[in-house]
Amino acid sequence: MATAVAEVKAEKASLGSTLWSWLTTTDHKRIGILYGVTAFVFFLIGGLEALIIRAQLAHSGNDLVSAETFNQLFTMHGTTMIFLAVMPLSAAFFNYIVPLQIGARDVAFPRLNAFSYWVFLFGGLLLNASFLFGAAPDGGWFGYPNLTSKQYSPGLNIDFWVIGLQVLGIASLAAGFNFVVTIINLRAPGMRMMRLPVFTWMTLVTQFLVITAFPVITVALVFLMFDRFFGTTFYSTAAGGDLLLWQHLFWLFGHPEVYILILPAMGIVSEVLPTFSRKPLFGYAVVVYSGLLIGVMGWGVWAHHMFAVGMGPIADSVFSATTMLIAIPTGVKIFNWLATMWGGQVQFRTPMLFALGFIAMFIIGGLSGVMHSSAAADLQQTDTYFVVAHIHYVLFGGAIQGIFAGIYYWWPKITGRLMNEKLGKWHFWLSFIGMNLAFFPMHFIGLLGMPRRIYTYSPELGLDTLNLVSTVGAFLIGISVLIFIYNVWWTRRHGEVAGNDPWRAATLEWTIPSPPPPYNFSVIPEVVSRLPRWSVTQMKAIPEVPPEPIHLPGGSYWPVVTAFGILVMAAGALLHSLWVVLLGGAVLVVGIYAWAFEPFEV
Amino acid sequence: MKVHLYERIWMIAAAAVIAIFLGTIAVGTLAQGSQPPSHVETIDPKAVWTDPRFANRGVEELPDGAVRVTGIAMMFAFQPGEIRVPAGKKVTFRLTSADVVHGFQIVGTNANAMVVPGYVTQFSTVFDRPGEYLIVCNEYCGLGHHMMMGRLVVEAGQ
Numbered sequence: 001m002a003t004a005v006a007e008v009k010a011e012k013a014s015l016g017s018t019l020w021s022w023l024t025t026t027d028h029k030r031i032g033i034l035y036g037v038t039a040f041v042f043f044l045i046g047g048l049e050a051l052i053i054r055a056q057l058a059h060s061g062n063d064l065v066s067a068e069t070f071n072q073l074f075t076m077h078g079t080t081m082i083f084l085a086v087m088p089l090s091a092a093f094f095n096y097i098v099p100l101q102i103g104a105r106d107v108a109f110p111r112l113n114a115f116s117y118w119v120f121l122f123g124g125l126l127l128n129a130s131f132l133f134g135a136a137p138d139g140g141w142f143g144y145p146n147l148t149s150k151q152y153s154p155g156l157n158i159d160f161w162v163i164g165l166q167v168l169g170i171a172s173l174a175a176g177f178n179f180v181v182t183i184i185n186l187r188a189p190g191m192r193m194m195r196l197p198v199f200t201w202m203t204l205v206t207q208f209l210v211i212t213a214f215p216v217i218t219v220a221l222v223f224l225m226f227d228r229f230f231g232t233t234f235y236s237t238a239a240g241g242d243l244l245l246w247q248h249l250f251w252l253f254g255h256p257e258v259y260i261l262i263l264p265a266m267g268i269v270s271e272v273l274p275t276f277s278r279k280p281l282f283g284y285a286v287v288v289y290s291g292l293l294i295g296v297m298g299w300g301v302w303a304h305h306m307f308a309v310g311m312g313p314i315a316d317s318v319f320s321a322t323t324m325l326i327a328i329p330t331g332v333k334i335f336n337w338l339a340t341m342w343g344g345q346v347q348f349r350t351p352m353l354f355a356l357g358f359i360a361m362f363i364i365g366g367l368s369g370v371m372h373s374s375a376a377a378d379l380q381q382t383d384t385y386f387v388v389a390h391i392h393y394v395l396f397g398g399a400i401q402g403i404f405a406g407i408y409y410w411w412p413k414i415t416g417r418l419m420n421e422k423l424g425k426w427h428f429w430l431s432f433i434g435m436n437l438a439f440f441p442m443h444f445i446g447l448l449g450m451p452r453r454i455y456t457y458s459p460e461l462g463l464d465t466l467n468l469v470s471t472v473g474a475f476l477i478g479i480s481v482l483i484f485i486y487n488v489w490w491t492r493r494h495g496e497v498a499g500n501d502p503w504r505a506a507t508l509e510w511t512i513p514s515p516p517p518p519y520n521f522s523v524i525p526e527v528v529s530r531l532p533r534w535s536v537t538q539m540k541a542i543p544e545v546p547p548e549p550i551h552l553p554g555g556s557y558w559p560v561v562t563a564f565g566i567l568v569m570a571a572g573a574l575l576h577s578l579w580v581v582l583l584g585g586a587v588l589v590v591g592i593y594a595w596a597f598e599p600f601e602v
Numbered sequence: 603m604k605v606h607l608y609e610r611i612w613m614i615a616a617a618a619v620i621a622i623f624l625g626t627i628a629v630g631t632l633a634q635g636s637q638p639p640s641h642v643e644t645i646d647p648k649a650v651w652t653d654p655r656f657a658n659r660g661v662e663e664l665p666d667g668a669v670r671v672t673g674i675a676m677m678f679a680f681q682p683g684e685i686r687v688p689a690g691k692k693v694t695f696r697l698t699s700a701d702v703v704h705g706f707q708i709v710g711t712n713a714n715a716m717v718v719p720g721y722v723t724q725f726s727t728v729f730d731r732p733g734e735y736l737i738v739c740n741e742y743c744g745l746g747h748h749m750m751m752g753r754l755v756v757e758a759g760q
Contacts, residue, residue, distance in 0.1 A: 067745050152701065152744065380712045384707075449709030454748035
C-alpha cells in the first residue's frame with residue numbers, strides 16, 4: 001500500500017521538487033540512501049585509483065604515470081577508501097537499519113543527521129577537488145610530518161588533506177553522538193539493551209569509538225595545520241617540538257579507526273549468519289561482550305604501528321602483549337559464528353556467501369595481524385607489502401565483503417526487490433578469487449623485500465610475476481564490481497518483489513513493508529524477545545494502516561546551509577583568506593541560529 | 603537558568619576530568635621535567651653534517667672487536683651507500699636523518715629501523731650469512747622514495 005502511494009507521488013513530482021525534497025530531507029531512510037549512493041561513488045573513485053596503482057606496478061620499471069601522480073594516487077586511495085567509502089557505507093546502514101531494528105520512527109536528531117551527511121559530502125568533494133587543481137594530497141594516508149610540514153611539502157596538496165579530514169571529522173562526530181543517543185533513548189518498549197540486534201550493538205560500540213577517536217586525530221590535524229599555516233613548531237624537532245607526537249596521536253586514532261571500519265561489518269555478519277543458518281546467533285551475550293571488549297582494547301594497541309621507531313623494550317613488550325590479547329575477543333567471535341552455522345540449515349544465498357567470505361578472509365587478515373604483534377617479527381614486515389596484504393585482507397576481505405553482505409541482505413528491505421541471485425554469485429566468486437589473487441601474493445612480495453609506497457621497482461628483485469598476478473586480481477575485483485552495478489540496474493525492473501520478509505529473518509525491520517513507509521512502524525511495536533519474529537511468544541502484529549494519524553517532521557534546509565558554511569570556511573582556509581573564513585563562519589552561525597529557532601517537531 | 607541535576611553532575615564531572623588531566627600534564631612537564639622515553643639521544647637536525655658524532659661516516663672497528671656503522675639517511679640516498687661488515691660479529695648501527703623521516707631496512711634480515719630527524723637511531727645485530735644485502739628506505743619520504751637504496755656486504759670472517 002505505502003509503496004504504491006510513494007510510487008505515484010514520485011511520478012507526479014517534478015524534478016525540481018524531487019531534488020528539493022532530497023536536499024531538505026530529514027528522513028533517516030533517505031539520508032541512509034544518500035550516504036550509500038555517495039559512498040559507493042567514492043568507492044568507485046578509490047577503486048579506480050587502486051587499478052591505476054596496480055597497472056603502474058604490473059611490471060618493473062614501468063612509467064605509466066609519473067612518480068608525482070603515483071604518490072597522489074596511493075595517498076588518495078587510502079584516504080578515500082577509509083574516510084569516504086568504508087565509513088560512510090557503514091553509515092548508510094546505521095542510518096537506514098538501526099532505527100528499524102530498534103522500533104523507532106527516526107533517529108534522535110533528524111536534522112543533525114542531515115547535517116552529518118551534507119558535511120560528509122562537502123568534505124569528500126573538497127578532498128577530491130584537489131585533483132582539479134593538480135594538487136591532490138601526496139603525503140600518504142598517514143601524513144607523517146616532517147614530510148608533510150611546510151618545509152618539505154610547500155604546495156596546497158597537504159592543505160587539502162588537513163582541511164578535508166577535519167571537515168569529515170565533524171560529520172563523523174555529529175553522526176556519532178546522534179546514534180549513541182538514538183540507540184540508548186529511542187528503543188521501543190521492551191527492547192532492552194540485551195535484546196538489541198547485534199548489528200545495532202556493534203553500531204553503538206562503533207559510535208563510541210568515533211566520538212572518542214576523532215577528537216584525537218582532530219588535535220593532531222590542528223597541530224599540523226598550525227605548523228603549516230601559522231609557523232608553530234609542534235612537529236619541528238629543531239625548534240623543540242616532537243615529530244613522534246604525530247605518530248602517537250595518529251595511531252592512537254588510527255587503531256580504534258580500524259575497529260570503526262570492521263565492527264559494523266562484524267555486526268552485519270552477525271545478522272546474516274543466523275538468518276541463513278535458520279538458527280539464533282550462538283552465544284549472543286558473548287558476541288556482544290567481545291565486541292565491547294574489542295572496542296575498549298582497541299585503545300591500548302596503537303604503538304604496534306611504531307615498533308620500528310625504537311620505543312625501548314618495555315613499550316615494545318607492553319604493546320606486543322596487548323596486541324596479542326585483542327586477538328582473543330576477535331577469535332571468540334569467529335568461533336561463535338562458526339557455532340551458529342553448526343547444525344543449522346545453511347542456505348547459500350548471496351548475502352550468506354559474502355558473510356562466509358568475510359569470516360574466511362578475516363581469519364587470514366587477523367592471523368597476519370597477530371604476526372605483527374611480535375616486535376621481532378614485525379621488524380621484517382613493517383612498511384613492506386606484507387602489511388599491505390594484511391590491511392587488504394582485513395579491510396577488503398573483512399569490511400567490504402561484510403558491507404556487500406549487508407547490501408544484498410537489506411536491498412529487498414530498502415528497495416522492495418530482491419537482487420538477482422545468479423549475478424550476485426558471479427559478483428561474489430569473481431571478487432573472492434580476485435581479492436585472493438590481488439592480495440595473497442603481496443605477503444611474499446613484502447617478505448622478499450618490496451617496500452610499500454614505491455613508484456616502481458627494479459627487475460633484479462625478481463618480483464615481476466607476483467606483481468603481475470596481483471594486478472590481474474585487482475582487475476578481476478574491478479569486473480566483479482561492474483557485475484554488481486549491472487545487478488543493481490537489472491533489479492530495478494526485473495527483481496523479484498520482496499514482500500515484508502523475503503529471508504524469514506528474526507529482527508524487527510522485517511515486520512514492516514519493503515520499502516518501509518515514511519513513518520516506519522504504524523504503531524510502535526512492543527518487543528517481547530530478542531528475536532521477535534522467531535520467538536514462541538509472538539509480538540503483537542503491526543497493522544498495515546496506521547490506526548491513528550502519525551506526525552512526521554517536515555524537511556529543513558538549515559542543515560545544508562550550516563554544512564555549506566563549513567565548506568566555505570574550509571575553502572577560505574585553503575585560500576589563506578581570513579575574509580572567506582569569516583564569511584563561512586557567518587553562514588554557519590546564521591544556519592545554527594535559524595536551525596535552533598525553526599519550528600520543528602519530532 | 604535551570605540546569606537539570608543530572609546535567610549538572612555530568613558538567614562538573616567532565617570539568618573535573620579535564621582539570622585532572624591538564625593538572626597531571628602540567629605537573630609532569632613543568633615540575634618533574636618528564637620527557638617521552640624516545641628522547642634517548644637527540645641531535646640538532648640542521649647540524650647533522652657538522653655534528654662530531656656523525657663526522658666519521660662508515661664502518662669502524664671498535665677495540666672490543668665489535669663494529670660500529672655510522673650513517674646518515676637523506677632524500678634520497680644513504681650515506682655511505684655501501685657498507686662492508688664482517689660476518690658473525692656484533693654490528694651496531696648509529697643513524698640519523700638529514701631531512702624527513704626515513705626507514706632503514708636490510709632486506710632478508712630483521713634489521714629495520716625508522717630514522718627520525720632530531721634523533722639518533724641505534725640498534726645492534728649480527729649477520730651470520732655472508733653475502734650482499736639490499737638496504738631500502740621503507741618509510742615513504744617523497745618523490746624519490748622508490749630510488750632510495752643502499753648495499754650491505756657481509757664478508758666472511760678470516
